Amino acid sequence: MALPVIWPKMAYFYPIGNTPPICLTQGLAPEKRADILLLGCGDPRNILYTVYADLADGNRPLDVTCCDWEPAVLARNILLLTMIVDGVNPETAWSIFYHFFLDESSFNILIAQCRTLLQSSSDMTTWKNSKYGFFIRFCTDRTLSEIRRHWGLYAESKDLSKAKHKAWKASFLSEMETVREHIQRATLTALRSAGPLFMSVYEAGSKSYTSFWTTGVIKSSSSRVTDTPFANPTFSYSCTGKKLNVHFGTDPISAFFLAPVLAQVRAGNSSASVTIEDLGDSIKSQFFSWCSSFKARLSTRASANIVVRFFAGESLAFSQALHVCKQQIMIETGIYAHPWGGSPIVLDEADYGRSSGGAAPLLFNVIDTSNLTDHTGLLNLLVATVPLLDRKPWSTLYTNTLLRSINQGPAQSRLAQNALVDIPMLSMLLGISPSPHLWHFTTHSNKHEIYASGSTPVGQVHETISWKFALYIVPDTVLGPQNTQHGHFVMLCDPKKLAEFLSQIYLQMFADEKFPTSLMDVMGGTLKLNDICYVRASFVALLALVKGSVGVDWKQVMAHLMDLIDAERTLMMGFNNYQDVMCHLYLRNVHVPDVLASGYVETVRTPLDRFRSWNAVPPIVCIVLKIPRQKLKFLEDMVSGKNIYGPVFQCEILCDGAHSIFSSIQLTFGTTDVSIINGEPQVTIKEDQKGWSGNSFLIATFYLPSWLLTTTPNSTQVGLHIRSTPSSTQFLPILGKRLTVFLTALTDTAHVHVVRHRPNNARELECLRTTPAYSTLTASETTMDVTVKISPSGERATHLIVRKDITDPIAARLLASGSEVSVSPVADSILRVAFGSHSYRFVYPFAVQVKQLKTRIARKSSYIEIEAPIRQDFSDFRNLSLNPFPVSYDNKQINLLNIHYLNLDILPVLSLPGKEKDLQWVSVHSGMMFSPAEKEAQQRIIQGERNALVNLKETIGHIVLNYAGLQLVTPKGWSNIFSLKDPHPGSAHALLFVNAMKFDLASHTVVVEACVVPLFDGIMDKLSPALRRLDKQHFIKIITHEEEKRAWKLLLPVLAERCRTWKHTTTCEYRTRGVPASTEGSDYSPLCSCGKGKNLGNFGTNSEWRLFHGEATRIAIGPLFTFMDDASKTSADNSEDKGPSKPESNCANCGGSGKPTLLACSACKKTQYCSRECQKAHWKVHKKTCVAPK
Secondary structure, eight states: OOSOEEOGGGOOBOOSOSSOOOOTTTTSOTTSOEEEEEETOOSTHHHHHHHHHOTTTTOSOEEEEEEESOHHHHHHHHHHHHHHHTTOOHHHHHHHHHOSEEOHHHHHHHHHHHHHHHHTOSSHHHHHTSTTTTTEEESBHHHHHHHHHHHHHHHHGGGSOHHHHHHHHHHHHHHHHHHHHHOOSOOOTTHHHHGGGGGGSHHHHHHHHHHHHHHSSOOOTTOOOOOOOEEOGGGTEETTEESOOBOTTOOGGGGSOOHHHHHHHHHHOTTOOOOHHHHHHHHHHHHHHHHHHHHHHTSSHHHHOEEEEEEESOHHHHHHHHHHHHHHOOSEEEEESSSBSSOEEEBOHHHHSGGGOSOSOSSBSEEEOTTTHHHHOHHHHHHHHGGGBOSSTTOEEEEEEEEEOOSSSSOOOOHHHHHOSOHHHHHHHHTEEEGGGTOSOBSOOOHHHHHHHTTSOOOEEEEEEEEEEOEEEEESSTTSOEEEEEOOEEEEOOHHHHHHHHHHHHHHHTGGGBOOSSHHHHHHHHHHHTTOOOOHHHHHHHHHHHHTTBOSOHHHHHHHHHHHHHHOOSBTTTGGGHHHHHHHHHHTTSOOOGGGSTTHHHHHOOTTSTTTTOSOOOSEEEEEEEEOGGGGHHHHHHHHTTOSOOOEEEEEEEETTEEEEEOOOEEEEEEEEEEEETTEEEEEEEEOTTGGGSOOEEEEEEEEEGGGGTSOGGGEEEEEEEOOOGGGGGGHHHHTTTTEEEEEETTOTTTEEEESSOTTOTHHHHHHHHSOOOOOOOOOTTOEEEEEEEOTTSSOEEEEEEEEEOOOHHHHHHHHTTOOOEEEEEETTEEEEEETTEEEEEEOSSOBOTTSOEEEEETTTTEEEEEEEBOOOSOOTTSOOSOSSOEEEETTEEEESSSOOOOGGGSOBOOOSOOGGGOHHHHHHHHTTOOHHHHHHHTOSSGGGSOHHHHHHHHHHHHHHHHTTOSOSSTTOOOSEEEEEOSSTTOEEEEEEEEEEEEEGGGTEEEEEEEEEEOOGGGHHHHHHHHHHHHTSOOEEEEOOHHHHHHHHHHHHHHHHTTOOSOOOTTOHHHHHOSSSOOSSSSSOSSOSTTTTSSOGGGGGOGGGHHHHTTOEEEEEOOOBOOSOOHHHHHHHTOSOOOSOOOOSSOTTTOOOOSSSOEEOTTTSOSEESSHHHHHHHHHHHTTTOOOOO
């Protein structure tokens, strides 16, 4: 397993979500089926909200696979979903799911529901035949067993005496008091849920949290019952035992949307303050609506079209098991469900077996990973999930972080920090790129959290990153339809440079092992060091994926990489972990080191080694180490005081001064049975189901190179230890400097066994060594070789080179004759190369700087080669993407790529226009669209000098603010009609009739529902009477210069697509003209005619404008936000006069960190370089700002 093994008894219970829900289908067109994987799924709010808010309105097949480490979370989820379907009163279901204490009626209904579930779940067959089996499935028998055990525990509480119930409630109250004492300051978890009205929820949000942790219930105006004698058993049982172990940050209002009630209270009475009862009423109303939609969808089995699957276990392990199942078509995966336990994952035969016919998906077009990035590490998560993502342009992987705000000032993105290395290079190796490196903007906002983080003691900021496969949209002709072109690449590069890049990943993965150079390093890194994410198996798993993504001599790569790792000395424990690296390279079939080559071990064996009776010794073997239970007592005693961080376990081998660490261990409570077959020991583990409650041995198993056990077996020791971190120093007085939990001799056959494979899991080795690695290399006629140039430091990719051999004889002769070659960009990663009548597409695997190309034309050798610098990201708004609003047009179906879909009909409407003092939040929110650099550009008087994207954002802001009644020229200047017009008189190119402004709740922003009438030559005569009538009325005219006008023509089809409830017809203009249907001139509309006159809302009922109805299409206009970035850096990078260079922590030329240190420029003493060569290469750039200090 590619994760550290952490002491599990300190884990908190998260039965309720701490972020508002999202619509899981927000990135899928209504026609697309949704195969969704939720890792670290938590409570079912995302599923319920998706059913409620899905634009497909129940017509889309939904198959949702949920994975969570904690079986109690899944048990509660199924309990809630079945209560909804069974018609339990929503008020009662609310209490059972969200309240710590229950009245007698709710308690009895809970018990009855649990008993129904127990009767339906005696085995998998019984469950499938039950009334729930058609929409709730279990991925494994073990999952069903674990969840059923919790239902049984809940049901058993009915048999407790009145005195025990009273004592149980008292224990809850005691834990709640402890939490309140722990949280001394005001708790602001509700800020996130308030979205753009975050400034209005401070007081009520804090009061609501305190009230919940005092009373155990959410107060609302409908709360009538005061007698709640029963502790809710669903909050009491978790992996840590029977106690209220709910995380202290839990607050039910955080799992809902608070903006509507905050806006409603302000609009109704601007002097009134929102109360905790107001918040309670609002979130209960949302919950009831979600439940109603879910129940309605499942009311008819034949048309339900929804399946929810559950797996209890570790998310990365489950992902790996699904990949093994897909690649080997086997349900016995050999992968363990989690590191504490002895059960490999065996998937359900009916849903995952060879004969299942694909009943359960093994590829997904939506993967959401909660905030696992914070706990598993981003690279671990990407390596595990990318192979499960269906290679379609609309498939999306969502990663989330709840960032710790340690430093002063607004929080900054940690994407680069979490990625560890150069993102473009990483993206090309994985085949998937993060949104800030694909687009200029996002339609989702977390600006309110960033703003609050700079002015309040908020501990977390939620950042969501969407990852998509590289895809390319190229017009077949100038006016032809756009086709999605999937990238088929063979990545080429210098093997040594690739090895150097991979070694940088290695160093960054284990940077916590570097000796801290200052007290600040220790203080700033404490949180990270206590949340260690990577082990050597993590690095090897990444190598396995990279191996399938590059077309280089892999042996050369690995030879140089191993030399670099072997010579590396900055990691204090690098040498000690070297054998662990060797072992996993062999296990994953990535590389066979010499010491693990066939027959090597026979050359170093001794007569006294543990293999003397074996017929043949494999390169790697498994150690089975039995740790007496009393050796763990000190830890359990310390944990009971709740004063330690969860320690990380590892096994170690000591031999004549040599010390090897093995971090990928499996721990199980139980006993062992040993037998000898053909001279070899065979070990079977009988797992103790009581686990921590029992008295059995803790059995640790791990793989290691067999030669390690041959040198001096009599002096070799094997032990279980705690990994050294800043927090582990508290164990030194008890465990000693090696932090030894248990240590014994290799020859101690009572506690140490050496076997060929891990007990009870003969499939594990086969699965690891024979499962084909995920590969981005795809055989295709359009496959192109792409050479990646890597910086001298080996830390980042700098340029991409695509070469096209001209094999057509006529074209080759034409090229040789000197025909002029033209190169023109058609997308951010695609060039069109033409000469004569011949045309070729040069497709790059990542965005490039299309204005900085180097073209090499070999007329005699008949090839064309183009080198382009990599475009690192899209933060520079002045260098506008060639198509900032791309869509995928695949198999005659359109799917948006960077603007999310919305069901406008279910969004709350704002009461507008309103009082200015009640709507200041709208102005603040609208201003959050702009980065500091964009705000500087706004100050330019001439609109044409501001950039199309800035002008477009300004126009959207004007629409939002004017419709809200803000920024009016005169008090009577409000209108719901807007025209987008050219600078010269009488030349509007579009009319917007606004129906309403609504909350886009899941994106924490607003959206303007409007109907657009594009004005083009073909309809002007028809509309002239209505246009003359309009000219006599007041409406708001917005000037759009040529570049912005073109941007609107690109954007309008996207705004129509995102909210459409209609289907495209066979005569759709997009099929023949592309998307948009027109960007130049005024001959055609940019929109297709499929949506004209359909579902126009209030505008469609206004007879005054009936002439416009037939030409109007409903659209959803929302703000375009910058990504979460370093605002100060953005501002500095875009300033024209930067002045003297500031000190940098990387080489100014190649981005390296030094060889081994950086050297400062001798003149300015600030700009730094890793070598003289880099300084010379950078001098032309640097000399412009090189100023000697005074």
